[in-house]
Amino acid sequence: MKGEADFIAALRAIAHHPAARMLNDDAAVLAIGSETLILTHDMIVEGVHYLPDQDPADIAWKLVATNLSDLAAKGAKPVGVLLGYMLGENDTRFLKGLRDILNTYDVPLLGGDTVSSGGASRTLGLTAIGTATSTTVPSRTAAMPGHGLYVTGRLGAAMMGFEALRNHIPNIDNTVYRRPIPRLTEGQALAPLVSSMMDISDGLLLDSWRLATASNVTLAIKSQCVPIAAPEERRYDALSWGDDYELLFTAASDTSLPVPATRIGEVKERNGAPLLLDSNPISDPAGLGYTHN
Ligand SMILES: Nc1ncnc2c1ncn2[C@@H]1O[C@H](COP(=O)(O)OP(=O)(O)OP(=O)(O)O)[C@@H](O)[C@H]1O
Ligand SMILES: Cc1ncc(C[n+]2csc(CCOP(=O)(O)O)c2C)c(N)n1
Numbered sequence: 001m002k003g004e005a006d007f008i009a010a011l012r013a014i015a016h017h018p019a020a021r022m023l024n025d026d027a028a029v030l031a032i033g034s035e036t037l038i039l040t041h042d043m044i045v046e047g048v049h050y051l052p053d054q055d056p057a058d059i060a061w062k063l064v065a066t067n068l069s070d071l072a073a074k075g076a077k078p079v080g081v082l083l084g085y086m087l088g089e090n091d092t093r094f095l096k097g098l099r100d101i102l103n104t105y106d107v108p109l110l111g112g113d114t115v116s117s118g119g120a121s122r123t124l125g126l127t128a129i130g131t132a133t134s135t136t137v138p139s140r141t142a143a144m145p146g147h148g149l150y151v152t153g154r155l156g157a158a159m160m161g162f163e164a165l166r167n168h169i170p171n172i173d174n175t176v177y178r179r180p181i182p183r184l185t186e187g188q189a190l191a192p193l194v195s196s197m198m199d200i201s202d203g204l205l206l207d208s209w210r211l212a213t214a215s216n217v218t219l220a221i222k223s224q225c226v227p228i229a230a231p232e233e234r235r236y237d238a239l240s241w242g243d244d245y246e247l248l249f250t251a252a253s254d255t256s257l258p259v260p261a262t263r264i265g266e267v268k269e270r271n272g273a274p275l276l277l278d279s280n281p282i283s284d285p286a287g288l289g290y291t292h293n
């Protein structure tokens with residue numbers, strides 16, 4: 001076994017509950033009585049997800065935003081969060097950023113746990129709980145041949161911001177990298193209309209590959225159609241670096257979309273590779289996006 005994908009594949013043998021959606025989705029979908037809870041947990045690690053000298057207020061924002069983004073992908077309304085905190089050098093700034101994002105999205109802090117690092121690399125976790133807002137909670141497994149493939153926003157802004165922040169380049173906006181915007185209102189508006197939906201955290205191409213694999217379809221993507229927030233010569237990087245937290249979804253071509261989104265390709269019956277990038281078949285996910293090894 002090696003790396004994230006193999007470990008999750010092994011976990012599938014343990015996660016039998018239908019709410020786990022075979023670990024093929026952004027979040028668990030747990031029906032309780034007449035309510036459907038949406039549950040997700042994401043971690044961030046110093047030096048892996050954020051730069052060691054970043055303002056802790058931004059780290060708090062990103063930790064909550066990345067989790068709310070997974071709720072957004074299921075069209076969920078946030079109910080609350082639980083924080084797994086490792087004490088650091090400026091906990092007051094962390095609390096400031098935490099208050100900022102929880103107030104912005106009107107999300108209560110419900111609890112959590114606090115530890116000291118003992119010298120280990122700083123790692124923070126968050127569990128986000130939401131409720132479904134549409135009767136069918138969008139999945140990654142129901143993309144339908146004939147439907148269009150769409151993405152919200154522009155990709156590559158986080159990559160550009162990260163590079164500017166790391167290399168101390170002024171005049172390049174790094175807000176999207178530091179403080180991503182979870183697409184909660186967009187996700188809720190889209191949920192009743194889409195055939196499948198997920199958020200893009202690890203890069204458009206890798207996450208499209210996951211969507212195609214989960215739905216057993218081929219996604220044909222036209223790279224030139226993807227709106228990017230990076231120089232043209234960085235187009236492939238913008239499609240594979242990750243951290244943009246936009247929504248990727250499939251919908252019937254005649255759907256009147258309630259939010260701005262760009263059609264970047266189409267869903268086809270599976271024929272060979274899960275991805276066709278500018279007509280080139282791609283059947284190996286290596287190099288398509290970010291993975292933990
Ligand atoms: N350690 C783990 N234990 C149980 N389930 C896990 C674990 N790691 C990942 N999963 C599950 O595997 C699936 C895919 O996880 P993944 O982290 O790729 O999705 P994601 O949260 O949408 O992505 P990202 O972490 O990039 O935001 C999800 O259902 C997730 O809950
Ligand atoms: C300092 C620093 N170096 C590199 C990156 C790039 N990066 C790390 S994890 C990830 C995907 C989301 O993670 P996960 O899949 O764990 O949710 C991306 C794009 C970064 N954000 N910060």
Ligand SMILES: [Mg+2]
Binds near residue numbers: 026069199200201
């Ligand atoms: Mg996700």
